[in-house]
C-alpha cells in the first residue's frame with residue numbers, strides 16, 4: 656500500500672522503501688510506561704499509559720525526543736534499505752494491543768499514543784480491537800502535522816486529542832521542522848479533532864474522558880508567532896478550547912543551527928504570551944513554570960520497552 660497518511664504524501668510502499676518519516680509498515684515503539692508529567696487531566700494521580708512510537712514525520716531541529724523521532728535508537732535511521740533494518744523495537748499488532756491492556760492494568764488513566772501519525776493506517780485495526788477491550792480513553796498525542804481526512808477515520812476510536820500547534824509562520828515551520836504549510840495542515844487537522852470530540856468532559860477527579868487539549872511550546876525570539884496562534888485558537892475554535900502553554904524549550908539536538916534559538920526561553924517572553932492568553936479570556940488552560948525547561952522532564956529512551 657502506498658503511504659499517503661500525512662501531509663508529505665510520499666506514496667511509497669513502506670514494506671519496500673521508506674518515506675520522510677523513515678518508518679516501515681511495522682510498529683516500532685521505544686518506550687511504554689506510566690508517565691506522570693503530562694497535563695494534570697491526562698496524568699492524574701496514577702499516570703498516563705504512554706506508548707512512544709519510534710520515528711516521526713517532522714524533523715524538528717530542537718526535538719527533545721530526537722533519540723526516538725530522528726535517531727531511531729538503533730533502528731533504521733542509517734539506511735533506507737528495509738532488508739538490513741534492525742528489528743530491535745518492532746512489535747506486532749497483537750503485542751501492541753497487549754501493551755495497551757497492560758498499561759490499563761497498571762492503573763493508567765488512559766492509553767496515550769505518542770507520535771502516532773505515521774502509523775495511522777496500521778493503528779486503525781488495532782484501535783478498533785482496543786476500543787472494545789479498554790475501559791479508559793485513548794489519547795492521540797501528535798505533532799499536528801496531519802491530514803484531516805486521515806484523522807476522520809479515527810472518529811469514535813480516539814476520545815482525547817492532544818496535538819501540538821507549533822507555528823503560524825510558514826517560514827518558521829520550514830526552518831525549524833522542514834514542514835511545508837504547517838499551519839494550513841495543523842489548523843485543519845485540529846478543527847477536525849474538535850469536530851469529533853466537541854466540548855471537553857472530565858470525571859469527578861478531573862481526569863479528561865473526552866476532548867481536545869492543544870499544546871503550544873513558546874519558542875525563544877518568536878513570541879509574536881505564539882500570539883498569532885493563540886488568536887487563531889480563540890477566534891476559530893472558541894475561548895472554551897483548552898490550551899497548554901509550554902515554557903519547556905531548551906536547546907537540544909540541532910537547535911544551535913537556528914539563529915537566536917540556542918538559548919532557553921526568557922521569563923519575559925513567556926509572560927508576554929501568557930498575558931495575551933489571559934486577556935483573550937480562555938476559560939481553561941495550563942501554564943508551566945520556567946523550571947520545567949529541563950532534561951529531567953524528558954523520558955529516558957533506553958530502549959528497554961515496557
Ligand code: SF4
Pocket residue numbers: 658659660661662663664665666667669673674675676677678712772773774
Ligand atoms: S507517514 Fe511517512 S511515509 Fe507516509 S506520507 Fe507521511 S512521511 Fe511519508
